Amino acid sequence: MALLEVDNLSARVQGRDILKGINLTINPGEVHAIMGPNGSGKSTLASVLAGRDNYEVTGGSVQFNGKDILEMSPDERACEGLFLAFQYPVEIPGVSTSYFLKAAVNAIRKYRGEPELDAMDFLKLIKEKMKLLEMDQSFMNRSINEGFSGGEKKRNEIFQMTVLDPKLCILDETDSGLDIDALKIVSQGVNALRNPTRGILVVTHYQRLLNYIVPDFVHVLRDGRIIKSGDKSLALELEAKGYGWLENAA
């Protein structure tokens, strides 16, 4: 069974049609990359999958693990195992990263009928993951994302993803604003999450990230539709020829 099955999905934002019939299947263990020029609908697709308000689905369906997720609230989708690494992670003043993440971990465990983690178990869990992302202990006591640099915010997203252990990871422009060192650390974190049961969807404008997170499939999004799919070589071809090349082809 496919992990994610997007069938002819259309969506509208503020009265404008952005997605115009997306078809996409992600099987367990696969890494997919969605590329496309600005305004093609990449981030909209990520937001619609995560269930953001003000994104109106006008047609099609999305099955996640065999369940229709379009009827679920964003928190239910998250508890089902869908994780979105934000392009612009928000700041929540006064709420420490560890408090926030513990609430998230336990909300998901509760949903799955598992006992909540106490402070000690939680600490053990995050310590291990922090090492992987080369994060300092002080992160945990700081208000979430407040005063974090761009790179720290993105690393924090991947860190949370690692802790929450989702079935499907969606990375929305995770490479934007990262220097090369941060990019390596982030990619290392993502690659460590690759396994035969998990799916990963990388949304990116540039090919650069795909040097580190090597995708199984690459799709090109343009004007709300996937106009071309291929393997990792498609990304390289795009890098060399630009999106204009496909426009002529399409």
Next chain:
Amino acid sequence: MPTETSAIETMANKEYKWGFVTDLESDTLPPGLNEDTVRAISALKNEPSFLTEWRLKAFRHWQTMTEPHWPNVKFAPIDYQAVSYYSAPKKKKTLASLDEVDPELLKTYEKLGVPLHEQKIFAGVAVDAVFDSVSVATTFKEKLAEMGIIFCSFSEAVQKHPELIKKYLGSVVPYSDNFFATLNSAVFSDGSFCYVPKGVQCPMELSTYFRINERNTGQFERTLIIADEGASVSYLEGCTAPMRDENQLHAAVVELVALGDARIKYSTVQNWYPGDKDGKGGIYNFVTKRGKCLGDNSRISWTQVETGSAITWKYPSVILQGDNSVGEFYSVALTNHRQQADTGTKMIHIGRNTRSTIVSKGISAGFGQNTYRGLVKILKHATGARNYTQCDSMLIGDKCGAHTFPYIEVRNTSARAEHEASTSKIGEDQLFYCKQRGISLEDAVNMIINGFCKEVFKELPMEFAVEAQKLLGVSLEGSVG
């Protein structure tokens, strides 16, 4: 996508949990106010003549005053003749121990979670419980007495320590201060009194629990706390009231006096009945609270969490008279449904090198209106005075309002006053971020609000900080849509 509005509305209509009424026989004066009422109250309480005269002076002055309407709140005129100015649970004799207290009354406190019973008292809270107007039982008094600390009802203090009352009553809030304080001075029925002698650090949190039970009664209590030189005390006040359709007036006065090197910390968690969701009923909380840092190096700190009352109108203030004295005001005020709050503080810098800090967090939801009004006044001789004010408002929904009126008057060129203010809407982005991590809408709102209020909560004694967080959660349930 399903909208969250319906779930939210269900939560929003959650009922006020403390709205029960206790069935007790009580001695209540008939409604109405004239000199005879004032004399009757004073006589009922067997007061010395200086106090009767003081009350009458206040009453005569009150008759020349008009009800003020400058705050940013709206309310129907109050008929002061329709209010009963004295109500006390009926009792035959003075109570010697808790065993003699009416079991109905104890049950009420139990429901409120007030630790009146001995075993709970060992948790370390000394409670002076004010039920309507008479202090019912003061616990832990003996242990405090060993240290020379006087903690009792105001009436008892009048009988046993008239010299302290005479010296300090009205020394911070004079009888002529303002319409409601003057009314209180004329008709106050009871309250709490605390005196901490020189050099004594009060070893436990002192606490008063106010409750308005009787219908059509106003509660006019009076609290006076004095910390002598080098003494320190932390005091907590909590408030609830039964649910009634009509509005009830609560016009209290709190006076704090800190002598040299003394510290007073006064924390309030106010959860008076706010009225129903359409604004019917609820408490009018018109309170005058003021502290005086009389001696050098003294410190007075107000912390308040205001979630209840139909209308809250109060400005816990500090007069910084002693050199190097410190005044602090930490406030969370929440208005939901039709609640209105006009609150803030006044910091009056008189002495040299006096410092004040103001941190105000206003949260408005539903149709709530929340106003911060603050005055920082630095007088001519207050060389080196400093003030820092931070005033943040958070809006939940688009039908509520937040208003800020900061007044700053500086008469000394070496003084420094800083003011920072912000207004934010509880972010859709923040909520989505939390939800995307699996956190429910309700938990997300609580988390964001508690984060917003953190700077104030950390000033509360630990167990009350936890209470305050929960209270905020309950008061806000379902306000986000």
